[in-house]
Amino acid sequence: MSEKQNIVWHEAEVTKQERRTHNGxxxxxxxxxGLSASGKSTVANRVASSLFQQGKQVYVLDGDNIRHGLNNDLGFNEEDRKENIRRIGEVSKLFVDSGQIVLTAFISPYREDRNLVRKLVRPEEFLEVFVKCSLEECEKRDPKGLYKKARNQEITQFTGISAPYEEPENPEIILDTEKHSIEECVESLLLELKQKQLI
Structure with a gap:
């Protein structure tokens, strides 16, 4: 008999719907x-700040920050990247259950992994936001100097250079940070959330 058979799901006394009603x-x-330097974390944090100022319960899970703690045992090979996203998906699901809006800023290069997270929650609870920006522009920005290191082969398995990035095929939202300012992207996303009656 496996140990997993001894684990039983415990239903919470406060439901997800009750939390949503309480939070409004x-x-x-x-x-x-999106690619590194496309603007994922910047847009996510600005959107979170705006939602917070409107009195919404909101939290940002950022790729680099998560790798400092929860996922500090993972590297950047394909297997570890998949596990990184799986864990974030499970944590995100808990945030949804707690009645909060969770924004995740991760390169998450593989469609299969993003779809796996999508399947963890109800269809209306997952919105894929493709932060669109060309490799050339991301490389020009290079705020952390990672592209330079990748080109010098100081970093291996770097998305866009020595590892693949699979663009979303049908994202709910596309934000083009190459053509639009951060402010315009934030405004566009907030408008979309209002139209979908999520906020």
Whole structure:
């Protein structure tokens, strides 16, 4: 008999719907995906700040920050990247259950992994936000100097250079940070959430 058979799900006394009613808004995942330096974390944090000022319960899970703690045992090979996203998906699901809006800013290069997270929650609880920006522009920005290191082969398995990035095929939202300012992207996303009656 495996130990897993001894684990039983314990239903919470406070339901997801009760939490949503208490908070006055829906709970869902805004999954920001895109190349390094595309603007995922910047847009996610600005959106979170705006939602917070409106009295919404909101939290940002950022790729680099998560790798300092929860996922500090993972590297950047394909297997570890998949596990990184799986764990974030499970954490995000808990945030949705707690009645909060969770914004995740992860390169999350593989469609299969993003779809796995999508399946963890109800269809209306997952919005894929493709932060669109060309490799050339991201490389020009290079705020952390990672592209330079990748080109000098100081970093291996770097998305866009020595590892693949699979663009979303049908994202709920596309934000083009190459053509639009951060402010315009934030405004556009907030408008979309209002139209979908999520906030």
């Amino acid at each position: 808004h829906q709970s869902f995942i805004l999954w920001f995906t």
